[in-house]
Amino acid sequence: MAPMTASLFLSSGHRPFFLMMAAYGAGALGFWVLGFNGYAPVGPAWHGHEMIFGFAVAAMAGFLLTAVPNWTRRPAVRGAELLLLVMIWGVGRLAMGAGIWPWLDLVFLPILAIRIFHDIASSKNWRNVVVPVILFALAGLNMIYHFGDQALALRASVYLTTGLIALIGGRIVPAFTANALKIKGDPFRAHPIRKLFDHLAVPAVVALVITELISPGSVLTGSLALITAFVLLIRMIWWRTFQTFRNPLVWILHVGYIWIPIGYFLKGLSDIWYVFDPSAALHALTAGGIGVMVIAVSSRASLGHSGRPLKADHTTTTAYLLVIAAAIVRVFGPIDLYALEISGALWLLGFGLYAITYWPVLTKPRLENVSN
Secondary structure, three states: OOOOOHHHHOOOOHHHHHHHHHHHHHHHHHHHHHHHOOOOOOOHHHHHHHHHHHHHHHHHHHHHHHHHHHHHOOOOOOHHHHHHHHHHHHHHHHHHHHOOOHHHHHOHHHHHHHHHHHHHHHOOOHHHOHHHHHHHHHHHHHHHHHHOOHHHHHHHHHHHHHHHHHHHHHHHHHHHHHHHHHHOOOOOOOOHHHHHHHHHHHHHHHHHHHHHHHOOOOHHHHHHHHHHHHHHHHHHHHHOHHHOOOOHHHHHHHHHHHHHHHHHHHHHHHHHHOOOOHHHHHHHHHHHHHHHHHHHHHHHHHHHHOOOOOOOOHHHHHHHHHHHHHHHHHHHOOHHHOHHHHHHHHHHHHHHHHHHHHHHHHHOOOHHHOOO
């Protein structure tokens, strides 16, 4: 295989951002576990912020900078422009870690949102304009984190991130499932009622974000969380989840998505009846919904754009299982019995394994372009 070159690595947004997402997701989580035990100068606010605005935003950038050119037929961000974006994201991480000029973290998201909005507006691809709108809203929540209520901003940003997952996941999960079933000679037919819940999914999450900002942790917010969980779960009924178990590259998408209604159900229990730990409910959305969906989408996209077969090997499947196990332990395990440390170790192993496995996929040429 040809060696990696700068021009190759910067030829598509998914290459640097997916690799940095995995490396930073593993490293930052490990650093937080050290901080939790008093061995590193970081606290819960830094951990929450970096898992959303560092790890998850890198995954968003990798996906959107690759997907938007396909949506809009516009030139992809590459070369010097992509390098600049990577550097801005990296400076934000350094600033947050060092605690020096942390406001530099505010620069990346607006630039990414403007770039994506420009392509969507130029191509009149208004169907996807909600994507940069969500990015702008996340940038606003990041400002609240830096200059206002950190905990409130982080909770709202988690919910808004799951709204983006509900939007994109609602398209790609049934589409990829349909493709897999079609190959098996089992056509996938969309049900008209599903479209109603597709249209309700993102507005339900947005309503929850607004309510959380106005009345955090209230009965009203908990009620909206239960309604959101219901909407997100019902739309899955027509996705034929139970027929995907033989294909890890497909079932991992379903597992990632189902964590989101689980998380909102647990939030409803926490807000209304106080019968579940609010932090554990939040981690069902982060470690479960965001973490599992990130590794699911990034692995599939990486394989597809590298010209490799759309098939998860044993190493990739192991990484999936490690991240799923990390979410289960964090959400349902007792913290006083080292659940956080065990979950952190599983997460680190999962994304570390992903980074090692997908290094050649993300840094080498597409298979059909390689000279043997």
